Each structure stands twice: as C-alpha cells, then as structure tokens.
Amino acid sequence: MTDNSNTLGDGSRRDFLLVSTATLGVAGTALAVWPFIHSANPAKDVLALASTEVDLSAVEEGMAITVMWRGKPVFIRHRTPSDIQMAAEVELADMRDPQADADRVQKPEWLILVGVCTHLGCIPSGQKLGDSRGEFGGWFCPCHGSHYDTSGRIRKGPAPFNLPVPPYAFTDDTNIVIG
Amino acid sequence: MSKRQYNNRVMQWVEDRLPIISLMENSGVIYPTPKNLNYWWNYGSLAGVVMVIMILTGIFLAMNYQAHPTVAFDSVERIVRDVNYGWLLRYLHMNGASMFFLLVYIHMFRGMYYGSYKAPRELLWMIGVTIYLAMMATAFMGYVLPWGQMSFWGATVITNLFSAVPVVGTDIVTWMWGGFAVDFPTLNRFFAWHYLLPFILFALVFLHLWALHTHKSNNPLGIDAKTPQDMMPFHPFYTIKDLYGLGFFMIFYLYFVFFQPNFFGEVDNYIPANPMVTPPHIVPEWYFLPFYAMLRAVPDKLGGVIVMFAGVLILYVLPWLDTSKVRSARFRPVFKQMFWIFFLDCLVLGYVGAKSPDEMFMGIMTMTTLGQIATTYYFFHFIVLLPLLGKYETTKPLPNSIAEEVAKKYAQ
Amino acid sequence: MRKLFIIALMGLSLGFAGAAHAAGGAPVPAKQNWTFTGLFGGGFDKAQLKRGGQVFFEVCNGCHSVSLMAYRNLVESGAWTEDEAKELASGFEVQDGPNDEGEMFMRPARLSDRFVSPYPNDKAAAAAHGAIPPDLSVITKARKYGPDYIHALLIGYKDEVPEGVTIPEGSNYNEFFPGNAIAMAAPLTDGAVEYADGTEATLDQLSRDVVTFLAWAAEPELEARTALGIKVLIYLVILTAMLGALKHRIWRRLSDPNLSCEDPH
Numbered sequence: 022m023t024d025n026s027n028t029l030g031d032g033s034r035r036d037f038l039l040v041s042t043a044t045l046g047v048a049g050t051a052l053a054v055w056p057f058i059h060s061a062n063p064a065k066d067v068l069a070l071a072s073t074e075v076d077l078s079a080v081e082e083g084m085a086i087t088v089m090w091r092g093k094p095v096f097i098r099h100r101t102p103s104d105i106q107m108a109a110e111v112e113l114a115d116m117r118d119p120q121a122d123a124d125r126v127q128k129p130e131w132l133i134l135v136g137v138c139t140h141l142g143c144i145p146s147g148q149k150l151g152d153s154r155g156e157f158g159g160w161f162c163p164c165h166g167s168h169y170d171t172s173g174r175i176r177k178g179p180a181p182f183n184l185p186v187p188p189y190a191f192t193d194d195t196n197i198v199i200g
Numbered sequence: 201m202s203k204r205q206y207n208n209r210v211m212q213w214v215e216d217r218l219p220i221i222s223l224m225e226n227s228g229v230i231y232p233t234p235k236n237l238n239y240w241w242n243y244g245s246l247a248g249v250v251m252v253i254m255i256l257t258g259i260f261l262a263m264n265y266q267a268h269p270t271v272a273f274d275s276v277e278r279i280v281r282d283v284n285y286g287w288l289l290r291y292l293h294m295n296g297a298s299m300f301f302l303l304v305y306i307h308m309f310r311g312m313y314y315g316s317y318k319a320p321r322e323l324l325w326m327i328g329v330t331i332y333l334a335m336m337a338t339a340f341m342g343y344v345l346p347w348g349q350m351s352f353w354g355a356t357v358i359t360n361l362f363s364a365v366p367v368v369g370t371d372i373v374t375w376m377w378g379g380f381a382v383d384f385p386t387l388n389r390f391f392a393w394h395y396l397l398p399f400i401l402f403a404l405v406f407l408h409l410w411a412l413h414t415h416k417s418n419n420p421l422g423i424d425a426k427t428p429q430d431m432m433p434f435h436p437f438y439t440i441k442d443l444y445g446l447g448f449f450m451i452f453y454l455y456f457v458f459f460q461p462n463f464f465g466e467v468d469n470y471i472p473a474n475p476m477v478t479p480p481h482i483v484p485e486w487y488f489l490p491f492y493a494m495l496r497a498v499p500d501k502l503g504g505v506i507v508m509f510a511g512v513l514i515l516y517v518l519p520w521l522d523t524s525k526v527r528s529a530r531f532r533p534v535f536k537q538m539f540w541i542f543f544l545d546c547l548v549l550g551y552v553g554a555k556s557p558d559e560m561f562m563g564i565m566t567m568t569t570l571g572q573i574a575t576t577y578y579f580f581h582f583i584v585l586l587p588l589l590g591k592y593e594t595t596k597p598l599p600n601s602i603a604e605e606v607a608k609k610y611a612q
Numbered sequence: 613m614r615k616l617f618i619i620a621l622m623g624l625s626l627g628f629a630g631a632a633h634a635a636g637g638a639p640v641p642a643k644q645n646w647t648f649t650g651l652f653g654g655g656f657d658k659a660q661l662k663r664g665g666q667v668f669f670e671v672c673n674g675c676h677s678v679s680l681m682a683y684r685n686l687v688e689s690g691a692w693t694e695d696e697a698k699e700l701a702s703g704f705e706v707q708d709g710p711n712d713e714g715e716m717f718m719r720p721a722r723l724s725d726r727f728v729s730p731y732p733n734d735k736a737a738a739a740a741h742g743a744i745p746p747d748l749s750v751i752t753k754a755r756k757y758g759p760d761y762i763h764a765l766l767i768g769y770k771d772e773v774p775e776g777v778t779i780p781e782g783s784n785y786n787e788f789f790p791g792n793a794i795a796m797a798a799p800l801t802d803g804a805v806e807y808a809d810g811t812e813a814t815l816d817q818l819s820r821d822v823v824t825f826l827a828w829a830a831e832p833e834l835e836a837r838t839a840l841g842i843k844v845l846i847y848l849v850i851l852t853a854m855l856g857a858l859k860h861r862i863w864r865r866l867s868d869p870n871l872s873c874e875d876p877h
Contacts, residue, residue: 038861042854046443049847056285060260064282069684069724079712225876232873235866277680277750280833287833288840428872436862444859447852451845458841459653462753470754470830471746480790603869610867 072200074192077131085148087136090199094144095187096136096160097197100171105129107158108172118183122172125186133197134173135187138162140180145169160184227413232431233438234419235606240314241417242445243307248405249446250300250453255398257293258342261286265345267391269384272347273472291461297339298464299453301487304332312518313539315527316418322519324411327404329515334401336512339485341394347387348469349479355382355390357482361495364502381475421605422527423598430602481556489553490546494578496557497571507575514582521582523590531596535589542581548574638790641757641764644820648827649759653838656828658691659809664825665691667805667818669700672748675741675796677729680749681829684723689828697723704728742782743795752823752830759823764788766819769798 073090075097080086085098100108108122126132138145140162146152147160147169155161155168157176162169167178174183189199204222206212215221264283266275279286308328311317317325344355359376363369378385416425425431456463464486468479484492494511498504514521529536552571555561561570599605648654665686668678683701686692692700701721706728709716721728729747731737737744752758768788779785783793800818807813828834865871 038854038858042851042858045847045851045854049851056288057256057260059284060286060289061263062284064264064278064284064286065684065688066278066282066682066724069682072722222876230873230876232875235871274680281680281685287837291837428874429869431873432866432871433873437866440855440859440862444852444855447848447855451848451852454841454844454848458837458844459651461837467754467756467758470750606866607869 070200072198075197075199076195077197078195082130084150087148088199090135090187094136095199096132096134096148096173096184098132098134098148100130100132104132104158104171108170108174111170111174117175117181120172120174120183125172125174125183127189127191131197132171132173133186133189133199134184136160136184138164138167138180139175139182139184140165140167140178145184227409228439229433229435231413231434232416232425232428233434234417234425234430234602235432236419236421236602236609237417237438237441238420239441239445240306240310240420242442243303243310245442246446246449247300247303247307249449250296250303251398251402251405253292254296254300255402257289257296258395258398260289261293262391262395265391267345267388269347269387269473272345272387276346287461288457291457295453295456295461295464297342298456298485298487299449300335301339303449304335305487308332308515309543311418312542313529313536314418314420315422315522315524315529317519318522318527319519320415321411321418324408324415325519326516327408327411329512331401331404331408332515333512334397334404336488338394338397338401339487341390341397343485344387344390345394346469347473349471349473349477350466350469350482352382352473352475353478353482354484355386359386361505361508364505366502383475418527419602420528420530421599421602422531423602426601427603483554486550486554489551490549491553493549493553493571494575496553496568497575511575511578514579518582518586522586524593524595525590526595526598531598532589532593533596534593538581538585538589542578545574545577545581549578638788638792641760641788644760644763646759646824646827648824648831648834653834653841655835655838656689656691656824658689659811660821660824661689661691661828663807663809663811664821664823664828666808667800667822668748668825670805671799672822673727673730675730675737675745677731677745677747678727678749678826678829679729679747680726681832682724682726683721685829685832687723689832694723701725741795745796748826748829750830752827754830759827761788762826763819763823765794766800766822767815 070091073088073095075086075088077097077099080097080099082099083101083104085096087094087096089095098104105122111122113119113121122129136144136148141164143162143164145155145160145162145167147154153161153163155177157168157170159169159171159173159176161167162178162180165179167180168176169180169184170176172183173186175181187199189197191197204215204225206215206221211221261279264275264279264286266272276290279290281287283289311325311328340354340358344351359373359382362376363373365372374380376386377383378389416431419425466483466485468482471479483489491508491511495504495508498507524532524535526532529539549571552561552567552574555567557566557568557571559567561567646654647657647660683697686697686700687694701723704721704725704727705718706721706725707716708719711717731740734744752762755761757764765786765788768786770785770787773779773785777785777792779793783795784797785792786794800815800822802815803813804815804818805813811817831837
C-alpha cells in the first residue's frame with residue numbers, strides 16, 4: 022500500500038472540495054432522517070380528531086362524570102359549595118404547583134380536568150361515590166399515592182403538577198365542547 | 201492475523217476485546233480490489249443501499265399499515281394522506297421495489313457477461329440467486345398488502361400455481377390461504393412474511409459479501425489478480441466511485457418518487473380488492489413479466505409452473521453449464537453475441553408477459569407463440585449453447601495482468 | 613459510449629413498464645393540459661379546485677362518495693377558508709353515537725368528518741342505481757390515462773349511437789367507456805352548475821374543474837411532493853457533480869504504477 026492511498030484528500034490540510042462534499046452529503050443524509058422521525062408524530066387525522074360535546078344537565082351537585090377526549094378520560098365534577106369553598110381558601114404557598122382555583126374553572130360549580138395523574142399516567146379514583154378521594158376531598162391516585170384537592174391540584178404524593186384543565190367552552194348553560 | 205494497533209484509545213480498547221475494527225478495516229478500507237472495475241461493478245453496492253432504504257421505509261410503513269381486508273386499502277391511503285411524510289415513505293418503498301429489481305437485474309447480467317459465476321465464485325453466485333428468490337417472494341407478498349384488485353388477484357393467481365402440484369395441490373393452496381379463498385388470514389400472514397423475509401435477505405447479503413471477500417471481485421478482464429499491483433485498496437477509490445454512482449442513481453430513483461410515483465404501478469391496484477370481480481387484464485409487476493410469459497407459454501398447468509420455476513432455478517447450475525475456462529465475454533467473441541441475444545430474449549419475454557396471450561405480434565404470430573419461441577430459446581441458451589460454446593469456441597488471448605492493462609490505459 | 617449504453621438499458625427496462633400499460637380497446641383519450649401533470653409535477657389552481665368542488669358537491673356527490681377525504685382537507689388545500697369548509701360540512705348529516713341512551717343519532721358534519729357518502733353501503737347504492745357508483749377518492753389514479761380519461765368520459769356522451777352498436781336498456785352510449793355502455797347518465801351539461809365565481813359553466817369547463825378536484829382528492833399530497841422533489845433533485849445534482857469531481861481527482865492516482873494493495877489476511 023502506498024503511503025497516502027487510503028486518504029480521500031490530496032494531502033493539503035484545507036481540501037475545499039473534500040470538506041464541502043462531505044459536509045453537503047452528511048447534511049443531506051441528516052435531513053433525510055426527519056421524515057422518518059416525523060412520521061411517528063400524530064398524523065393529520067389524529068390531530069383533527071373531533072372535539073367532544075357533553076350535556077351537563079343530568080349531572081347533579083356532588084356528582085361527577087367521566088367522558089373520553091383524545092383517548093383520555095376527562096373528569097367533570099359538579100362541585101358543591103363546600104368543595105368550592107375548600108378549593109378557594111387554601112394557601113397557595115403550601116402547594117407544589119400553586120394555582121388559584123379561579124384560574125382553573127370557567128364556572129365555579131363545574132370543574133373539568135384531564136383525569137390522568139401527572140406522575141406516571143394512572144387514572145386517579147374519586148369519580149364515583151364511595152371512591153377514595155384522598156386526604157383533600159378531590160382525587161387519589163392508587164398507583165403511587167398522589168392526593169389531589171377539590172380543584173384537582175396536587176397536594177401530597179409524588180405527582181409534580183396539578184391535573185391539567187383541557188380547552189373547553191360552554192356553548193350554553195349546560196352544554197360544553199371539549200377541545 | 202497480526203494484531204493491529206490504533207492510535208484512538210477507544211478503538212484500541214474495542215479491538216482488543218472484539219476485533220471488529222480490523223474486520224471493518226479489512227473489508228471496507230484496505231480491502232484489495234482490482235484496479236480495473238468499470239461502472240457495471242457499481243450495481244451490487246447500489247442494490248445494497250436500496251435494500252437498506254427498503255427495510256427502513258418498510259419498518260416505518262408497518263407502524264401505520266393495518267393488515268385487515270376491511271381497512272388495508274384505506275390504511276395505505278391514510279399513510280399517503282394523513283401520516284406525516286407518509287407519501288414519501290410509501291412512494292420510496294413502492295418505487296424502491298422496482299429499483300431493487302432493476303439494479304439486481306443489471307448486477308446479474310453483469311455477472312453473466314463477465315463470467316463472475318465461474319470458479320472459484322460459484323457459491324457467491326448461488327447465494328446471489330437465493331437472494332433473488334428471497335426478493336421475489338418478498339416483493340410478491342408486499343404487493344398484496346395494499347389490497348387493491350391487482351394485489352388480490354395476483355395473490356390468488358400465484359398461490360393457485362401450487363394447486364398444480366399433483367395429489368396435494370389443493371390442500372397446499374388451502375393451507376397457504378388459511379381458508380377457502382384469499383382473505384384475512386392470507387393477508388395477515390403475508391404481512392408477517394413480508395416483514396420477516398427482508399431480514400433473511402439481509403443475512404443472505406452478508407453471506408454473499410463473505411463469499412465475495414474470500415476470493416475478491418472478478419473484473420472486466422476476467423483474469424485473476426497475480427501481484428499486489430493488480431489491486432488497490434477499496435477506500436478511497438471504490439468508496440468514491442460507488443458514491444458517485446449512487447448520486448446518479450438517487451436522481452433517477454427520486455425523480456420517480458417525487459414526480460411519477462405511480463409510473464411502475466398498475467392503475468387497477470387503486471381499485472379496492474373485490475373477490476367477486478377479476479380485472480379484465482391482470483399482469484404482474486414488470487420485474488416478474490419474463491417469468492409470467494414462461495408460465496403462459498406452456499399450455500399445461502403443471503408444465504407451465506415447472507417451466508417458470510425452472511427459469512429461475514436453472515441459474516443455480518449456470519456455473520456448471522458454462523464450461524468455458526475464460527470468464528470475460530471480452531475474450532469470447534461468440535459468447536459475447538450469444539449474451540446479447542439472450543439479453544434481448546429476456547426483454548422479449550418481458551414484453552410478451554405484459555401483453556394479452558391472444559394479441560398479435562406484428563401481425564405474424566400470437567403473443568403465446570412468441571412467448572413459446574422466447575422461452576425455448578431461454579433454455580436453449582443455458583442447456584445447449586453454453587456447454588457447446590465452452591467446447592468449441594475459439595477465445596482471444598488473455599492479457600498478462602490487470603496492472604499492465606491499467607498502465608496501458610493511463611499511458612494514453 | 614458506456615454511459616449511453618447504461619441509459620439505453622434503463623430505457624429498455626422502463627419499456628417493460630410502458631408495455632404493461634399499453635393495452636385495451638377503447639379509444640385513447642386526448643392529452644389535456646393540466647396544471648398538475650407536468651414532467652415535474654405541478655399544482656392545483658385554487659379557483660379551479662374550488663369550482664370543481666362545487667361541481668362535485670352539487671352534482672357527483674348525489675350518487676358518488678369520496679370516502680377518503682375529510683372536510684378539513686378542503687381547508688388544507690388552500691382553496692377553501694376554514695369558515696367556508698365548516699359551512700359546507702354543516703350542510704351534511706353524519707351518524708354519530710351511541711349516545712347515553714344507547715341510540716345512534718344524526719348531527720351536522722364537522723371538519724374532521726370524512727365526506728358524507730350518499731348511501732350507507734354498497735348494497736343501498738346498487739339498489740338505487742342497478743350498479744354501484746364507484747367511490748371517487750382515487751379515481752384519477754385508478755384509471756388508465758387518469759385525468760384525461762375522466763375528462764373524456766364526462767364529455768364523451770353521444771345521443772346518437774353509432775351503427776352496429778347496441779346499448780342495453782338503462783345504459784348510455786359513451787365513446788370512451790370500455791364497452792361503450794355506461795350505466796351513468798350524462799352527469800354534466802352546459803350550465804349544470806351556477807359557478808359562485810361567475811365562470812361560464814360550459815360542459816368542458818365543468819368537466820375540467822371537477823377532474824381537477826378529483827385529481828386533488830386522489831393526490832392531496834401532490835403539491836408538497838413536487839415542491840420537496842425539486843429541492844431534493846437540485847441538491848442531488850450539485851452533490852453528484854461534486855462527488856464526480858472528487859472521484860476524478862482521486863482516480864488520477866491510478867497513473868502511479870506502484871499503486872498496490874496487499875491482502876491483509
């Protein structure tokens with residue numbers, strides 16, 4: 022084997038042709054990876070999935086219903102005045118993810134949350150009468166013991182954030198559209 | 201093998217525990233390659249690149265494809281319409297199949313022209329034929345997946361070939377279908393096979409390369425390398441040449457992907473499969489046409505199937521049918537002409553395969569007759585011409601060495 | 613010379629595919645100028661696409677479905693605004709449910725719904741027409757000569773059946789339909805639709821517009837595809853030229869007769 026035969030360049034350190042060709046080739050190959058990665062992101066039909074309409078008129082005070090939105094459960098609780106009062110009176114400073122109750126509801130009696138524990142994705146209990154609602158009267162996640170209050174805020178346990186509020190709008194007094 | 205030293209400490213650490221660095225260096229960098237390979241030697245590596253593209257796009261397509269008759273067609277269209285860059289993945293895959301065959305056909309004809317299948321490379325050639333068989337099976341099953349009319353009826357017709365087997369034929373076909381017609385079980389198992397076979401093919405390609413690297417590449421002169429001056433390291437000479445060729449190929453391939461994605465396809469396959477209606481004119485994809493012509497050339501059902509399979513399988517014994525000691529057609533004046541006639545014959549078979557059997561060819565004979573002539577010649581070439589040529593052909597004198605020929609060329 | 617040969621070989625191989633395409637009895641439809649069928653693809657004229665949509669929804673959709681498209685696709689095409697598409701969709705009813713009482717119910721279509729089919733299933737369509745009006749989602753990809761054929765078919769109805777051709781009861785004579793007897797009556801006539809944009813609705817115009825719409829429905833990715841394709845090809849041409857220069861330079865070393873390589877084994 023001759024000395025320089027397995028080098029691509031002509032020996033000069035700043036070999037413009039070699040460096041620019043290699044750069045261009047590597048850059049193009051790198052860009053070609055994107056379609057593959059992006060194909061795994063939600064497709065257009067998934068993104069366009071229908072919003073969910075819910076009629077709240079049958080949900081009495083103190084009751085809760087669970088509806089499906091984007092493949093996930095959404096908790097809708099018709100809160101009692103004492104629920105609302107409890108949620109409003111808490112010291113925000115004591116919370117892990119401080120947020121005022123008023124910022125989490127459009128109408129105080131209706132609390133609407135994505136019912137997925139922010140720890141590792143289990144569904145907290147507390148929707149049905151007789152379910153454990155945890156120490157703060159909201160929800161309790163059976164997987165790792167996260168306690169949520171009557172505003173769905175994390176108060177105790179490993180979950181880092183409050184239960185998120187999905188985008189929704191009241192179309193009239195008793196009907197909402199989620200999404 | 202002497203222990204090799206590397207300046208990079210990580211590389212040295214790996215090399216001491218698993219000599220993979222030197223293995224890669226030996227087979228991709230300082231691998232000795234004849235100095236005189238022409239551009240026909242690019243097609244093997246090109247086919248390898250397309251295989252990788254096929255496997256990658258295939259994996260990502262499989263993430264969105266649904267193998268059930270009620271949704272298969274729509275799921276493919278959903279990939280094209282709704283999945284991000286799904287159209288790109290699908291059309292790369294769809295046209296990639298045609299490209300893969302095109303490249304492999306050129307690669308095979310190159311091997312035939314330059315006698316690359318002759319000793320000591322018989323096994324290299326035979327592994328190659330096996331790869332080709334695996335490709336055909338994979339392509340056939342893949343074509344079924346979009347569940348269009350051609351998918352369905354292609355699957356029906358090809359699986360029915362096995363009903364020609366005496367006594368147990370019908371049972372075999374029922375077993376392949378998993379039912380009494382091509383239906384959900386068939387589609388689902390074809391999908392499973394279509395996902396598995398490429399990995400078997402991938403393993404075969406490694407055997408192919410192993411066999412290649414044992415005796416090194418043949419070359420246009422067909423003579424063995426005698427001195428180190430006949431050879432040069434693979435890198436940078438053939439890495440850059442392969443990349444240059446790859447550039448041209450990608451332009452060709454991607455033109456179809458982006459601008460004429462359905463050029464190689466059949467319009468009927470955009471009609472959802474209908475088990476009640478056969479399309480008026482069913483044809484396989486272009487790469488199967490020569491064999492389709494052979495199938496139809498024989499009026500007997502079992503006979504046609506046997507001839508068709510024999511058309512492929514005869515390639516396995518090609519190294520022993522060609523008895524000439526001279527490899528390259530450059531030094532075999534008669535063989536050279538026979539090669540081109542054979543090549544033309546394959547094209548004729550492909551042409552016949554695309555036509556209706558009762559159509560007239562230039563007003564003189566039916567396509568069936570033309571197909572019969574071409575099929576006969578196909579086998580005549582292998583079974584009669586090649587053995588006789590080896591015996592009676594006067595070959596031209598072989599050059600002394602590769603190095604000498606290369607030197608002559610560069611002296612000009 | 614060698615390169616010419618490679619090109620010739622590729623050409624021959626392509627001839628295979630071409631040969632597979634050229635067969636069949638009906639006359640070859642005249643080649644039309646479309647905005648979307650160039651050598652390097654093309655695009656859709658938004659105004660034409662919208663007119664075609666009007667023809668489709670007012671005429672074709674009475675019998676034919678385009679089940680693979682959703683009303684949101686109209687917005688994605690750039691020819692309809694979101695409000696226009698929403699309004700168009702709300703004119704159709706889709707079945708939804710079951711509701712809390714376990715009943716299926718009808719509601720106005722939304723953007724995320726697929727184009728509403730005129731019949732609940734193929735049997736219902738066949739019962740109404742005698743034959744099933746084919747779904748038109750991919751029709752331009754599913755017929756030989758694609759858009760040219762659909763256009764020729766739409767304007768190819770003749771009142772006078774030529775000598776020697778018999779058309780069965782309930783069928784119509786069409787020059788371009790294989791076998792000439794088509795179950796569908798001439799769907800378009802001059803002025804069949806009153807265009808919102810004031811374009812004169814001649815038969816030819818109507819046909820061109822609706823074919824454009826159908827071509828878009830068959831290949832909604834076409835514009836994105838050709839736009840990316842141009843960039844990729846330009847990139848590849850530049851890269852290949854540079855690789856060629858590099859190859860030429862490296863291979864000059866072959867003039868050194870001492871260039872050699874020992875087998876490392």
